[in-house]
Amino acid sequence: MAETAVGLSLEACLFSHEEDALVTALSQGSDDAYEILIQRYQQPVYSLVCRLMNDPADAPDIVQEVFLKVFRNIGSFRGNSSLKTWIYRIAVNEAYNHRRWFCRHQRQEVALGSEEAPASYAGGMTDPGRSPFEQAADHETRALVEQALEKLNPKFRAAVVLRDIEDLNYEDIATVLDVSLGTVKSRILRGREALRKILEGRLDVENVRWSSSTLSGQPLTE
Amino acid sequence: MECASVKERVSEYLDGAVSVEERRLLKRHMNVCRECALESQRYAELREKLRSLPKRVPPADLTTRLRVVASKVRMESFGGASPWRRWCDRVELSLRNLMRPLALPAAGGLCSALFLFSIFVPMFKSTFAMSVAGDVPTMLATQPMLKYTVPIAFGNNGDAVVDLQLDDQGQVVDFTIVSAPGEQSEKVRRSIENSLLFMKFWPATKFGRGVAGTVRFCSSRIDVRG
Numbered sequence: 001m002a003e004t005a006v007g008l009s010l011e012a013c014l015f016s017h018e019e020d021a022l023v024t025a026l027s028q029g030s031d032d033a034y035e036i037l038i039q040r041y042q043q044p045v046y047s048l049v050c051r052l053m054n055d056p057a058d059a060p061d062i063v064q065e066v067f068l069k070v071f072r073n074i075g076s077f078r079g080n081s082s083l084k085t086w087i088y089r090i091a092v093n094e095a096y097n098h099r100r101w102f103c104r105h106q107r108q109e110v111a112l113g114s115e116e117a118p119a120s121y122a123g124g125m126t127d128p129g130r131s132p133f134e135q136a137a138d139h140e141t142r143a144l145v146e147q148a149l150e151k152l153n154p155k156f157r158a159a160v161v162l163r164d165i166e167d168l169n170y171e172d173i174a175t176v177l178d179v180s181l182g183t184v185k186s187r188i189l190r191g192r193e194a195l196r197k198i199l200e201g202r203l204d205v206e207n208v209r210w211s212s213s214t215l216s217g218q219p220l221t222e
Numbered sequence: 223m224e225c226a227s228v229k230e231r232v233s234e235y236l237d238g239a240v241s242v243e244e245r246r247l248l249k250r251h252m253n254v255c256r257e258c259a260l261e262s263q264r265y266a267e268l269r270e271k272l273r274s275l276p277k278r279v280p281p282a283d284l285t286t287r288l289r290v291v292a293s294k295v296r297m298e299s300f301g302g303a304s305p306w307r308r309w310c311d312r313v314e315l316s317l318r319n320l321m322r323p324l325a326l327p328a329a330g331g332l333c334s335a336l337f338l339f340s341i342f343v344p345m346f347k348s349t350f351a352m353s354v355a356g357d358v359p360t361m362l363a364t365q366p367m368l369k370y371t372v373p374i375a376f377g378n379n380g381d382a383v384v385d386l387q388l389d390d391q392g393q394v395v396d397f398t399i400v401s402a403p404g405e406q407s408e409k410v411r412r413s414i415e416n417s418l419l420f421m422k423f424w425p426a427t428k429f430g431r432g433v434a435g436t437v438r439f440c441s442s443r444i445d446v447r448g
Contacts, residue, residue, distance in 0.1 A: 029300035034292035042288060046280040060284050067288050071295040138274075145271050163237065164272035170239050189233040196268050 019083050026074045034071065041084070042067075044166065045091050051161045052095040054150050062098050066091045081175045088166070089176045092158055099154065148198040156191030163188050225251075228258045236265050366392065366435040369422035384414060384439045390432040392425035394418050400438070417441075 025033035045066055049059045069090050077086055149157060155177075162168045162176060174184045228251050234240050235248050252259040344362075366388050382402035389395050397418065402410055426435025 029296050031296070034296065035289075038285060038288045038292065042280055042285060043277065046284065047278040050278040056278070059278075060281055060287070063280070063284060064287050064291060068291050068295065071292055072299075141271065142275055145275060160272070164269050165275060167273075170237070185234055185239070188237075189230070192233055192265055192268060195272075196264060199268070199271075 020079070023074065023077055023079070023083060026071070037070070038067070041087055044084075045087060048088060048091050048161065048166060049095050051149060051165060052092065052154070052158055053099070058098060058102075062091075062094050066094050069094070081172070085168070085172045085175050088162070088168070088172075089178070092162075092176055096154070144199060145195075148195055151198055152191055152194055156187050156194060159184060159187035160191035160195060164192075225255060225258055228252070228255070229261060232258070232262050232265055236262065236269060363428045364424075364426060366426040366437045367424045368437075368439075369424055371422075372417075372420040381442050382410075382414070382440070384441075386418070386423075386437050386439055388423055388425055388435050388437060390425050390434055392423040392432070394421070394423070395434075 022033055022036060026037060042063070046059055046063050049062045049066070050056045053059055053062070066087070070087055073090075077083070081089075149161070152160065158177060159173060162173045163170075168176065170181055170184050170188075173188075174181050177184065177187075179187075228248060231240060231244065231248060235245065240248065252262055369392070383400040384402070385398040385400055386394050387396040387398075397414065399411070399414065402414075421439075423437065425432035427433065
């Protein structure tokens with residue numbers, strides 16, 4: 001059996017050549033390798049796809065497609081880039097394809113409610129050192145940033161998300177987006193500019209609103 | 223360095239994607255140009271806001287869906303079974319699923335039937351064939367058996383079949399001619415009666431006690447030359 005031949009275990013994947021071992025095990029059909037891949041990349045891929053799509057309800061289906069392609073084509077992975085970059089490239093392409101398909105076949109029906117629960121923002125939201133007021137302000141700011149991201153041009157948006165949220169370097173972003181390094185730099189710059197312009201007015205308004213409410217609330221708290 | 227080119231490079235500067243020399247020039251410019259320094263600060267703040275966005279948590283069923291996909295792909299790629307074998311497996315699985323609910327009731331019914339059969343069958347069946355003469359186990363019924371006879375023949379040529387009614391002592395109380403050549407003749411009847419005088423029988427038994435019974439007696443004539 002492939003599992004016994006490979007002898008891969010969760011512990012073994014913690015060593016230096018774990019990615020090579022993981023890819024080898026995947027191409028030999030090891031159950032453990034599939035499980036490790038799912039556990040390791042499910043959340044980052046889901047997060048990336050969510051931020052590339054306007055409707056997060058579509059993200060699980062796209063992530064499923066991404067992993068299907070990864071499992072089927074792992075044999076064609078040559079190791080020219082990291083496994084993460086390769087998977088991200090598939091995810092970005094899949095999200096683009098879905099977006100194109102969505103634009104061609106505009107949805108006729110209107111969803112009654114989003115399947116995405118607000119609880120999905122849980123984790124990282126609660127900070128015991130911050131007051132409820134500050135936490136609410138942070139929440140508001142994050143919501144504005146998310147909305148601004150949705151308004152960005154998809155090409156700029158992908159570059160900004162990969163750089164500032166997924167923390168990929170320029171070379172990896174160029175590989176993921178299959179463009180030159182210069183194009184990556186340009187897209188990140190244009191994306192940030194556009195994002196800043198969208199946010200500028202809104203955040204100023206929000207800051208004023210929050211500041212005025214703080215001032216008006218001060219006597220009550222004292 | 224001009225402000226326009228600084229603004230073009232500020233994004234790369236923040237990401238550390240500029241050379242050491244460029245970095246030095248940009249820093250020097252920002253120390254003297256408040257506008258460009260503010261621009262850089264705004265980008266830095268924006269980057270912090272983006273970095274502080276919470277991670278999206280996948281729905282609970284996504285892992286299960288991905289495991290199903292993995293299992294499917296693994297079976298497709300490494301299953302190794304031929305289509306015929308897969309078809310056989312599917313049929314076997316369907317049959318097994320079909321029969322499984324019936325297995326326990328059927329086994330229970332069979333065991334119950336065997337148990338009841340073993341209890342009631344001695345009451346319904348009065349006679350059992352015995353293979354060993356004289357060995358009469360109690361609780362069982364035996365058929366009457368021939369004790370001894372003499373080498374005589376019934377009728378003219380000796381071929382005859384007669385049903386004998388015996389009492390509980392093994393004595394012949396009556397007989398019926400089933401088949402004999404010229405069975406209606408008085409001569410044959412007398413010949414049979416004479417023969418019966420020299421025959422002795424073990425009576426039929428039930429639970430070790432003698433009871434009346436019936437035995438079919440066949441005789442055939444054998445001529446020996448010499």
